[in-house]
Amino acid sequence: MSRTNPILIKNINVFLEEEILINGFILMEDSKITGVYSTEPTGLPRQTQIMNGMNLNAIPGFIDGHIHGANGADMMDAREETLDKIATALPQEGTTSFLATTITQSTDNIEKALKNVANYESKMSHAEVIGIHLEGPYVEKSKAGAQPLQYIIKPDLEQFQKWQALSGSKIKTVTLAPEHDEEGELISYLAVSGINVSAGHTNVGFEGMKKAVREGVRQLTHLCNAMNGIHHRDIGAVGAAFELKELRAELIADGIHVSPDMLQLIYNNVGSERLILITDSMRAKGLPAGQYELGGQPVKVTDEWAVLEDETLAGSILKMDDGARQMLQLDGVEIKNIIEMTAMNPAKQIGVYDRKGSISVGKDADILLVDDELNIKYTFCRGIIAYEGE
Numbered sequence: 001m002s003r004t005n006p007i008l009i010k011n012i013n014v015f016l017e018e019e020i021l022i023n024g025f026i027l028m029e030d031s032k033i034t035g036v037y038s039t040e041p042t043g044l045p046r047q048t049q050i051m052n053g054m055n056l057n058a059i060p061g062f063i064d065g066h067i068h069g070a071n072g073a074d075m076m077d078a079r080e081e082t083l084d085k086i087a088t089a090l091p092q093e094g095t096t097s098f099l100a101t102t103i104t105q106s107t108d109n110i111e112k113a114l115k116n117v118a119n120y121e122s123k124m125s126h127a128e129v130i131g132i133h134l135e136g137p138y139v140e141k142s143k144a145g146a147q148p149l150q151y152i153i154k155p156d157l158e159q160f161q162k163w164q165a166l167s168g169s170k171i172k173t174v175t176l177a178p179e180h181d182e183e184g185e186l187i188s189y190l191a192v193s194g195i196n197v198s199a200g201h202t203n204v205g206f207e208g209m210k211k212a213v214r215e216g217v218r219q220l221t222h223l224c225n226a227m228n229g230i231h232h233r234d235i236g237a238v239g240a241a242f243e244l245k246e247l248r249a250e251l252i253a254d255g256i257h258v259s260p261d262m263l264q265l266i267y268n269n270v271g272s273e274r275l276i277l278i279t280d281s282m283r284a285k286g287l288p289a290g291q292y293e294l295g296g297q298p299v300k301v302t303d304e305w306a307v308l309e310d311e312t313l314a315g316s317i318l319k320m321d322d323g324a325r326q327m328l329q330l331d332g333v334e335i336k337n338i339i340e341m342t343a344m345n346p347a348k349q350i351g352v353y354d355r356k357g358s359i360s361v362g363k364d365a366d367i368l369l370v371d372d373e374l375n376i377k378y379t380f381c382r383g384i385i386a387y388e389g390e
Contacts, residue, residue: 012053028365031382060343061096061366069283078112087126091379091386093319096366104136104147118168131172138176139201145226177202184215191216209240253323272337282315
């Protein structure tokens with residue numbers, strides 16, 4: 001379908017922000033949602049194409065706020081075609097926008113990656129690059145996970161300001177270990193600047209998390225992974241997700257990074273209103289098992305997971321729709337909760353809810369048509385069909 005032709009989707013169950021519109025209609029024009037109707041509209045724009053939604057569910061496109069790569073490409077490759085390859089692959093899993101995520105690396109390599117995003121222009125039929133997630137290098141070595149130890153440094157406000165300028169102000173989230181920003185200088189600056197501050201790859205305890213929240217931390221990076229767990233004398237960063245309502249928490253719902261039983265426990269205590277599903281995927285996603293690379297380190301990839309030579313998990317090969325279906329199997333989870341965790345919450349967390357994250361007139365036409373099991377039948381990226389399933 002041509003970008004210049006408006007599209008009216010009929011016979012769909014439209015999941016709006018506060019209600020479900022049964023047998024509804026959505027009109028899309030010039031990349032935007034221009035109408036949502038309970039009855040078939042009249043006076044449609046000329047050359048409007050009518051699409052039968054076949055009683056599928058219309059939900060907002062997924063937003064992946066933490067993804068390193070896919071389809072053989074990694075954000076740190078720092079080339080236009082790299083981002084193109086990632087953005088082309090993601091609509092197949094329902095992701096319509098994402099934060100290209102760095103890894104702890106040399107200053108030179110980080111700067112090349114930041115400048116590449118600054119100069120990148122998203123294509124209309126691809127998932128949109130809506131910013132950068134700077135993961136590292138301001139992390140704790142004992143919780144490095146797959147972050148290369150030799151490049152880890154302490155938080156540096158002046159350096160961050162330089163990096164934000166190089167990125168064209170596209171850094172939207174920063175993952176850091178708050179215990180190393182002892183005076184809270186960088187955290188406070190980021191918070192005041194409207195940048196999402198996420199505690200991750202951290203050994204901080206519960207008291208330290210409360211201090212970090214007072215300074216401006218509002219998120220936890222891949223909850224349970226690369227942080228201290230709950231102990232009966234210090235509930236740590238994981239306990240902070242349960243207890244501190246100011247925090248939202250990323251979650252890799254592949255059943256490997258966090259077991260299904262733990263996913264249920266987290267959901268019961270944190271709830272869909274504060275969880276953000278991510279993939280944290282690396283370049284091997286969508287490709288056969290074999291040997292790959294992450295942050296200059298060799299990674300062994302099977303059909304289920306990706307690990308470094310010492311068996312440390314190295315990101316994931318998770319697809320967003322698979323993570324969403326994993327969560328849908330939990331007690332108490334419905335499609336409306338999935339929408340919160342995959343679209344609404346990430347959009348609100350990084351300040352793009354005015355144009356992403358829900359089906360609403362005036363917002364970008366990032367829409368998925370899915371069945372009741374969240375199998376993706378169509379992905380619209382800004383009003384254009386970017387993927388058509390079986």
